[in-house]
Amino acid sequence: MSEEAEKNKTSKIGKEDLGVYTCTSNTCMEVEILLEIGSIGAGHAATSLSEVLQQRVLIDVPKIHNIPVHQLPNFYHRHDAPTTAVYMQLVEESECDILLLFEAEEAKKIAAIMTMTPNPDEVEASMKQSALQELANILIGSYLSAISDFTGIRLIPAPPQWIEDAFDAIIDNFLIKQAMVSNQALVFDANFRTADGNANAVLMIFPSPHLQGLLIQKSMDLCGIPIKQDGPKLIHPENETFVVCEISKPK
Amino acid sequence: MLNSLPRVMLLRLWHSKQQSKTLRTQIGACTQTEEIPFITTTADTDPTVEEVRVDMAGMKVASMPVELVTSVGSCVAICIHDLTNKCGGLAHIMLPDSSVFPHELLPSKFADTAVPALAQKIRQINGKKAPLLAKIAGGANMFPNLRSDSLSVGEKNIESVKAALAAHKVKLLAEDIGGTFGRRISFNVVTGVVTIRRFKGEIKKL
Numbered sequence: 001m002s003e004e005a006e007k008n009k010t011s012k013i014g015k016e017d018l019g020v021y022t023c024t025s026n027t028c029m030e031v032e033i034l035l036e037i038g039s040i041g042a043g044h045a046a047t048s049l050s051e052v053l054q055q056r057v058l059i060d061v062p063k064i065h066n067i068p069v070h071q072l073p074n075f076y077h078r079h080d081a082p083t084t085a086v087y088m089q090l091v092e093e094s095e096c097d098i099l100l101l102f103e104a105e106e107a108k109k110i111a112a113i114m115t116m117t118p119n120p121d122e123v124e125a126s127m128k129q130s131a132l133q134e135l136a137n138i139l140i141g142s143y144l145s146a147i148s149d150f151t152g153i154r155l156i157p158a159p160p161q162w163i164e165d166a167f168d169a170i171i172d173n174f175l176i177k178q179a180m181v182s183n184q185a186l187v188f189d190a191n192f193r194t195a196d197g198n199a200n201a202v203l204m205i206f207p208s209p210h211l212q213g214l215l216i217q218k219s220m221d222l223c224g225i226p227i228k229q230d231g232p233k234l235i236h237p238e239n240e241t242f243v244v245c246e247i248s249k250p251k
Numbered sequence: 252m253l254n255s256l257p258r259v260m261l262l263r264l265w266h267s268k269q270q271s272k273t274l275r276t277q278i279g280a281c282t283q284t285e286e287i288p289f290i291t292t293t294a295d296t297d298p299t300v301e302e303v304r305v306d307m308a309g310m311k312v313a314s315m316p317v318e319l320v321t322s323v324g325s326c327v328a329i330c331i332h333d334l335t336n337k338c339g340g341l342a343h344i345m346l347p348d349s350s351v352f353p354h355e356l357l358p359s360k361f362a363d364t365a366v367p368a369l370a371q372k373i374r375q376i377n378g379k380k381a382p383l384l385a386k387i388a389g390g391a392n393m394f395p396n397l398r399s400d401s402l403s404v405g406e407k408n409i410e411s412v413k414a415a416l417a418a419h420k421v422k423l424l425a426e427d428i429g430g431t432f433g434r435r436i437s438f439n440v441v442t443g444v445v446t447i448r449r450f451k452g453e454i455k456k457l
Contacts, residue, residue, distance in 0.1 A: 070306065070307045070308035070309075070345065070357070070360065071306070071307075072307075073306065073307050073322075074306055074307075079304070079322055080322055080435050082450070087394060089397075161394055161396055161397065163393060163394065164450070165324065165393065165432060165433040165450045166322050166324075166433045166435065166450055167322075168307070168322035168323070168324065168433065169322055169323065169324030169391070169393065169432070169433020169434070169450065170324060170393060170433070171324075172307060172323065172324040172325055172326045172345070173324055173325045173393045173394065173404065175307065175345065176325055176326065176345050176346060176404045177404070179308075179345050179346055179360070180346065180351075183355070
């Protein structure tokens with residue numbers, strides 16, 4: 001294959017796959033619904049974050065992006081940044097992977113606030129781990145219970161797993177899982193800020209196609225929108241998408 | 252701000268400004284849609300050599316002194332080097348098998364397609380059929396506590412990469428695989444030295 005032909009090919013991918021999701025006919029409603037559900041969850045998560053940190057937390061209007069899975073590391077552009085993450089998995093009928101990622105420095109500060117230690121460097125490693133797992137439990141728990149209340153779907157999280165590594169290295173495990181079923185990722189962005197910028201975190205959610213379908217269907221039921229006989233249409237019919245909610249300080 | 256930067260980084264910033272134009276034109280075989288030419292994060296390697304980031308599922312080939320840099324966890328970085336012609340390339344693969352995805356446009360996403368694609372690009376650059384040498388790194392299992400019935404994605408990736416290298420007669424020289432940690436890989440395409448920095452700071456040269 002000549003180089004020019006290949007260039008055309010790659011530029012084609014770029015045009016189709018990059019950028020903010022644009023509403024087109026069938027899928028607009030489904031995207032709006034997922035965005036709305038994500039916003040409700042994010043709102044509750046912000047409230048619990050505010051309660052844990054004893055600080056005022058502000059929230060920006062959430063956005064949705066549609067990008068290829070393999071471009072997600074570039075989308076966040078954190079690459080080798082030291083990152084502390086907590087991973088939670090939803091079990092039983094609603095399978096889902098949830099990742100809460102903090103910058104390592106921010107994680108230290110948050111752990112210091114939670115353990116009431118004046119100096120962030122003095123927090124013991126085991127205490128830091130425990131505090132962050134607890135925070136993830138509270139944050140993700142409130143996120144899930146809001147969604148569960150709204151849609152009536154049972155969401156059962158497994159105990160959290162803790163990891164400390166480079167940003168890319170942590171997320172690639174999940175991106176591989178995602179890439180096995182879908183080329184595209186639906187990214188949900190919400191910015192949370194606290195007064196002193198201690199809540200710079202990313203919350204990534206990878207729902208299974210089954211869960212995604214359930215969410216859309218139940219919400220449509222609630223809104224009184226008649227569902228077509230062939231069931232709700234997903235954004236990528238045979239594929240998974242995932243939702244990312246970003247919690248960060250203002251730039 | 253500038254004064255607080257280490258000397259090495261300042262040097263790199265200056266260097267990147269000087270060379271950015273030539274570098275862009277000379278790096279061939281770019282399958283990435285977006286180019287982020289210079290990342291200056293660490294100083295494990297020669298500070299006078301520029302670093303070029305290779306994306307996830309991306310592939311880059313070069314014949315001038317650059318460090319191709321990428322970060323992997325469960326993914327695998329394949330570095331193929333042509334010693335006689337002093338050039339080489341790096342592919343960052345995500346999945347072991349392309350047969351499940353017949354419509355995929357990126358050959359560098361899969362182990363079995365990335366190896367021949369990378370070898371072909373390197374041969375396009377040097378124009379001759381010189382023996383190729385490979386070094387691989389990555390394939391970690393980031394969450395060892397999670398029980399799983401079969402092999403982890405990292406192990407599957409490594410198996411597939413080794414099979415593909417053997418099938419295309421590229422000799423595997425060295426490897427740094429497995430474990431439960433991420434790796435930052437930088438590959439000097441001219442000398443063929445692969446520098447691996449683990450997250451905790453341990454540095455290994457292949």
